[in-house]
Every structure is written in structure tokens, then in C-alpha cells.
Amino acid sequence: MKDLNCCVTSCEKPLDESYWNMQYQSQTTGWDLGAVSPPIKEYIDQLKDPSISILIPGCGNTYEAEYLLEKGFTNITVIDIAPTLVEKLKRKFKNTTAIRVLLGDFFELQDRYDLILEQTFFCALPPHMRQQYVWKMHQLLTENGKIVGLFFNRDFEISPPFGGNQKEYEKLFAPAFDLKTLSVCVNSASPRAATELFFIFQKKAKVIVQYFTLQGVTCSNCTKTILDKIHAIPGVIDAQINASFSDLIVTSTNEIALKTLVDLLAYEPEYSIALQL
């Protein structure tokens, strides 16, 4: 299955701008479906309001944006980190004001969107960035905003792409989003048949999601102790630390002051924590 072996390196290489740019320069883009993916097309087809603001992160050749344009949507933003690709997209969409093409890092975006379309962007990120992804998606959405798209429901021997499963996605997203749909996709593009989950996640507007970076934490036993302490803070709904012990996201009903967490970690002088905005 050509599509599923889309990338040839393991994750020892940093998956940065130069890695992705090289994929486009060498035309090693096995993930590219060459057309709007059927599940996303079907979702777009039932949208009523063509003026909603839509973001497509890690957009690649973005057949989805092209389709949205065809359907009369007027406020589409696409962003990708690979300059070679983005130059091509800027040329392609130069005659329309409906599509804004951005070169840059999704994690540095600061706007707000009603709808974010996800397709093989999440799986392109190293798994230690998943908590950061949840936080950023929550931050970028308007009050009733949604992320809609596809996640792989399988693992891979060579990554990227990085796989996952339903349970994992539920644990990751449920504190900050209402999981309206998360089920086996029945109309995937044929190379991905029976390997994807289609999802619709609506932002929980009443919760606050905060992202902190940690230093000095070195083991999963330590993270368990830290998480138990954070869960005991009034208002905290959920807290998760990533696989590299470097990122913490806290979902709560009220803002948790950095000082509260600094004090909570003071029992171990090696630990330090910073709030990311």
C-alpha cells in the first residue's frame, strides 16, 4: 500500500521545515491522495454557511481547499511549513481572495477559526507533540468551533506517519472537546480503507486548556506523582504529560496559576515548569 509507506525515514531525523521541504523537492509525497478525500468531501457537502472561517493545517496540496473554493466558501486559510510547497500554492491560488496561503508553523498561529480540517497532519507530528496539538487546536477554535477529519486507527513500522487508536484519541481529546463522532470511517480513500477513524470534535468552550513545559522530569513514576498532585487542585478536570516528559497540558474550569504548579513541584529541586502562551 503505497500510501501507508509514505515516509521513508524513522523519527530519528527532526521532522522540521527542512525534512518536509525535502519531501516536496524530491516528490516523496506518498500521502498525497491527488483529490479531496471522500469523508472530508462528504462533510463539506453538508455545511450550510459558506462564510465560516476554515483552517487546514499541514495542508499539503490541499485539494480540500480547492473543493471548498469550488463550493463557494470564502474564508479559507491553509498553512504549511514547507516553503517549496507553499510557493506553489501561492501561485495556484493567486487569483482568489477566498484562500489565504500561509508559510509557517501551525503551533505559532494566533487566529481563531470556526472549523479546522485534519488530514494526515496529526500523524505527521511526533507523538510527543500530541498534547501540544490538543492545546493548540482548542486555542485556535471559536466558541463552538470544531475539528473534523481523520486519524489513523493502526500502527506503522516506519514513521511518520505515526499511528494510534480510538482509546488513545479519546483519552487525549475528551477533556477539552465533546467527541461528537469518532468511529471507523466507512468512505475512506481506497488505500486507507478500514484504517481510519472519522471524527467531529467540538471545542468545550467552558474549559480552560493550559500548556506548560517541564524540565527535570525523567520517568513515568515521577509523572504519575506529579499528575496525582495536579488532579487534586480544585477545578482541575484532567492533566496529561507527554511521552518525553517535557509537555504538560492541564484542562480545568478555572485558570491554574503558574505559581500553584511551581509550588507543587518544589518537593523536587530538579524540576522546573514554564507556562506557554
Ligand SMILES: C[S@@+](CC[C@H](N)C(=O)[O-])C[C@H]1O[C@@H](n2cnc3c(N)ncnc32)[C@H](O)[C@@H]1O
Ligand atoms: C503527511 S503530510 C499531509 C499533507 C496534507 N494534509 C495531505 O493530506 O495531503 C504533512 C504535512 O504537514 C506539514 N507540516 C509538518 N509540520 C508542520 C507544522 N509544524 N506546521 C505546519 N505544517 C507542518 C508538512 O510540510 C506536510 O505538508
